[in-house]
Amino acid sequence: MTESGSNNDRSHLAGATSVILDAITFDANGLVPAIAQQADSGEVLMLAWMNRDAVEETLKTGFAHYYSRSRKALWRKGETSGQTQSVRDIRIDCDGDTVLLLVDQKGVACHTGRHNCFFRAPRDGSLRDVHPVVTSPDALYGKSGDGG
Amino acid sequence: MTESGSNNDRSHLAGATSVILDAITFDANGLVPAIAQQADSGEVLMLAWMNRDAVEETLKTGFAHYYSRSRKALWRKGETSGQTQSVRDIRIDCDGDTVLLLVDQKGVACHTGRHNCFFRAPRDGSLRDVHPVVTSPDALYGKSGDGG
Numbered sequence: 001m002t003e004s005g006s007n008n009d010r011s012h013l014a015g016a017t018s019v020i021l022d023a024i025t026f027d028a029n030g031l032v033p034a035i036a037q038q039a040d041s042g043e044v045l046m047l048a049w050m051n052r053d054a055v056e057e058t059l060k061t062g063f064a065h066y067y068s069r070s071r072k073a074l075w076r077k078g079e080t081s082g083q084t085q086s087v088r089d090i091r092i093d094c095d096g097d098t099v100l101l102l103v104d105q106k107g108v109a110c111h112t113g114r115h116n117c118f119f120r121a122p123r124d125g126s127l128r129d130v131h132p133v134v135t136s137p138d139a140l141y142g143k144s145g146d147g148g
Numbered sequence: 149m150t151e152s153g154s155n156n157d158r159s160h161l162a163g164a165t166s167v168i169l170d171a172i173t174f175d176a177n178g179l180v181p182a183i184a185q186q187a188d189s190g191e192v193l194m195l196a197w198m199n200r201d202a203v204e205e206t207l208k209t210g211f212a213h214y215y216s217r218s219r220k221a222l223w224r225k226g227e228t229s230g231q232t233q234s235v236r237d238i239r240i241d242c243d244g245d246t247v248l249l250l251v252d253q254k255g256v257a258c259h260t261g262r263h264n265c266f267f268r269a270p271r272d273g274s275l276r277d278v279h280p281v282v283t284s285p286d287a288l289y290g291k292s293g294d295g296g
Binding site: 012013015016019020023033035037041042043044046047089090091092093094095098100110111112114117118119120121122123124125126127130 | 160161163164167168171181183185189190191192194195237238239240241242243246248258259260262265266267268269270271272273274275278
């Protein structure tokens, strides 16, 4: 459904770091919102934020890196939980202020143990969880539960 | 692929305005990023921003409303171009700081006349347009080209 580069060749990513950085309009905090979408199914997994270092590391390594606003640090998705995102392609939107990452999610994207973070929906006047927990957060993070 | 409410019944939206507003963490500017995804295909169409009024109008009318940061005004998507978004469902993410709208896009989402805004991808060391212009911007906006 969403096109992407060939599965194993990421040379189109690593070789385009400077043109991609030039195309992105980072906000006043040096950040840009990044949507992670499962490349084959189109499932929207999560939204996180990237700074320049996160973009560079993502393109260099082929694995999604973000900037943690709470920890104020570069964050390699899955560094604690093992739930990494292998990046197939990257898209920049029309005005350069949003990034779309087409990824292969290993395991689950959400720190709650759900496959994606968008699991709360209005039903009968309340918010209900419409996606199940498929992996215990304890199994992902031990008892500390820091996310990532 | 993405589940949603029945096509014509939006009572689950209008009746949940207060619980949805309570679940959203608006940023220091009173805004939250909102991803619009085509409900049936899973295509990520665009990212825009919502304030409280935009959320309320979206749930009340069933059509996506955003807050235009450039115009500093509530923006009914398609108010100029006619390219409206009928909202099938709304999702709030795990920490309440992103909204996902599952929509039926009328026509094209992007002011450039492409079906979605994420059309720039790295190819051979440059950014290339990977989605075609399907509707002329002049046809959408006349000669003024204001977006929306």
